[in-house]
């Protein structure tokens with residue numbers, strides 16, 4: 001399942017990188033990678049806010065609050081590190097793709113209510129963290145040049161892996 | 176063990192030693208001093224548990240009533256140490272923050288992180 005999600009995510013990324021862009025995620029520089037990670041964090045925070053607004057399930061609320069708390073903590077560290085390095089994250093094709101995909105998912109999710117919403121949210125969290133973790137672990141971390149940025153991504157990956165496990169527990173609990 | 180029973184036990188031990196001491200060498204303060212010195216075997220221990228990489232550094236920690244436990248969060252993500260039955264909890268611990276709790280005989284032993292339920296650990300209350 002995990003590797004399936006990962007290959008779907010990577011397939012999407014590969015398809016994207018074909019004609020119009022010569023870019024692939026492996027070609028991103030540290031500042032572009034930082035932008036992708038920041039974007040991915042913000043997207044998950046947006047999903048969580050929608051869950052808090054729509055869901056009435058206390059477990060979903062707990063989970064969503066954890067997503068907001070943790071992703072905000074990571075972004076705070078990331079911004080602190082960028083400030084320390086005197087650098088600014090750089091927008092890129094992959095950040096834009098993630099944002100475009102997220103708009104579609106938020107739009108779908110906003111139409112659902114009750115258990116249908118909860119299941120969609122939890123399944124999306126599982127798939128989303130799986131895809132992002134694949135990207136971070138397999139593509140970003142090996143390519144990051146700055147040691148401090150790499151260390152932050154390694155810490156971030158541990159957090160998102162815990163989220164993936166937590167999402168998996170939630171999906172199983174909802175079935 | 177309750178505090179009252181600890182005091183009672185200490186008191187009777189002191190009296191006993193005092194009686195022995197007075198029998199051996201006449202009544203003076205030495206017996207009382209010795210009684211306190213002998214109590215060092217149950218001196219409280221300050222335990223330290225780090226929270227790192229979404230794990231409590233000791234999955235099972237042996238403690239006794241009167242000990243303290245200090246949890247320190249070394250992760251970026253905030254965590255808590257919270258009894259499974261919710262009878263006790265740390266506040267939210269951000270990076271570098273600590274929380275210290277005193278152990279009593281009836282402290283609930285199974286605990287977890289309320290934010291990340293897969294993070295579980297336990298105390299084992301022994302002796303006292």
Ligand SMILES: [Cu+2]
Pocket residue numbers: 253254255288289290291294
């Ligand atoms: Cu936690």
